[in-house]
Structures are given as structure tokens and as C-alpha cells.
Amino acid sequence: VSTQSTGDFVMIGRVIDIFRWVFRELVVLYHILFSGIKGSSHKERLESFYSKQAKVYDDFRKRLLQGRETLLEYLPNFEESGVVWIDLGGGTGHNVEYMDSIGKLDQFSKVYIVDLSPSLLKIAEERKQKNRWKNVEIVEADATTFIPSEKHVDLITFSYSLTMIPNWFQGILHAKRLLKAVSYTHLRAHETGR
16 A cells, blocks of 8 residues: 555545544534423433433533543542542543543542432443443432431542533532532532533
């Protein structure tokens, strides 16, 4: 194969990748803009919104919602044992996977990914299996009512999830009740201005 032919194959591969990316983006935009949200309960409405976009959710949101990984990088390193983290509205488990990639996941004895969308949690479960996380539990529950078996935890994150909670003040107050006396809650800054 000549150098010219190899270059042509590389160019064709890049063009195909661009078309795939554009197609995925258009699919997500279509579902956001035109699918309509159906259901009588909050859970049904969330699932209606996320079910068709779950597989490409993280790629689309990464470009749209900046700062998630920066938030996670700024989280403290815990020295003590038995540290518990709840990622409320944790969806696909992206935050947990990122914490694992930067070497911060093993500091937690338990991590809960809590969300109401079964479609997003299915992706989180696939990630858990792929990465063989032993300290991660996937929980389908409401962020305003979930109580872990430990009763109190060290860290709670809401990463772009507060805006999806109808009574987001209740979500914050519930998180405050779950936190130990010395603990951390991290919110993306724009969410508190809602």
C-alpha cells in the first residue's frame, strides 16, 4: 500500500468519525428538543427525557456542562478509613469513573450512585462491572429521600443534578442532614443561582 493510499484511508476514517459524532449529537438534540417529556411522576418524566439519550449522555454533556471534572479534582483527599460518598443524581457513573481515573476512588469504603433514571443507572451498572468496582453501589432512588445504611456520610456531590430536582431546596436540606459534622458538599456554582 502506498503512502498516498494510507493517507487516503486515514482521511476517510476521520470523515467517518466526524459523521458518527454529528449523528450522535443530532440524536441527543432531537430527543431533548422534540421527543417531549411524558409521565405523571418525577421518575417517569426523568426516564422519558433520558431513556433515548442514555448511551451518549456523557459525551454530549461533557461539552455542554463544563467543570464537572474540575469539581472532582478539587475534592479533598481523605486520610481516614470508612469514608462514604454519595453522588446524588449520579446517573451514568461518570463522576465515579473519573475519580477512579485520577486515583481518588479507593479512598472511599463505599460510594453510592443515586438516580431515578433506570436508563442512566444501567450505564452506571455497566461501568461498575467493566471497572470491577467493589466499593460502588448503584441505587435507584430519589435524591431528596435516599438514606444510606451508614445513615451519615463524608461527601455528597450534586453534579448538574440539582436543576433536575423539582424541589431542589429539599435536596440540599436532605444532603445536609446526611452529612457528618465535618464533611463536604460540592455543588456546581451555577446551580445555586436557580
